[in-house]
Amino acid sequence: MKLSPHTAPVEPTDLLIRFHNQVGAAIDVTGSLSRARWSCHGCGDTGYEYAVHLTREDTNGHATACRAAYHRFQR
Numbered sequence: 001m002k003l004s005p006h007t008a009p010v011e012p013t014d015l016l017i018r019f020h021n022q023v024g025a026a027i028d029v030t031g032s033l034s035r036a037r038w039s040c041h042g043c044g045d046t047g048y049e050y051a052v053h054l055t056r057e058d059t060n061g062h063a064t065a066c067r068a069a070y071h072r073f074q075r
Contacts, residue, residue, distance in 0.1 A: 009041050016052055019059050021066040029059055043068035 009026055011018070016036060017029040025042025029052065036055040037048040043066055049055040 017056060017059070019063040021063045021068065023067055023069045025066070025069055027059055027063050027066075029055055031055075038062070040066060040068070042066055 009028075012028060012030050014030045014032070015028055016031065016033075019027040019029070019038075021027060021040065021042050023042065025040065027038055027040045027042070029036055029038045031037055031052070033052045035050060036052040037046060038055055038059040039046045040062060045062065045066070047055070047058050047062065049058060
């Protein structure tokens with residue numbers, strides 16, 4: 001698989017976990033153990049939970065279903 005800014009983006013300083021979706025785009029879980037959020041570099045979706053274990057479960061579900069390779073959304 002070719003690495004790109006979407007499959008191997010720069011790691012944020014508060015990165016806790018990095019998942020990869022079905023096509024290799026990174027999904028980062030950032031924050032702290034008590035307040036974490038996830039952000040998909042493939043489709044641009046994000047999610048927020050209060051505890052990292054809940055965020056991890058939500059992120060894993062997204063990684064299992066997401067097949068987006070990149071996005072060009074304006075933020």
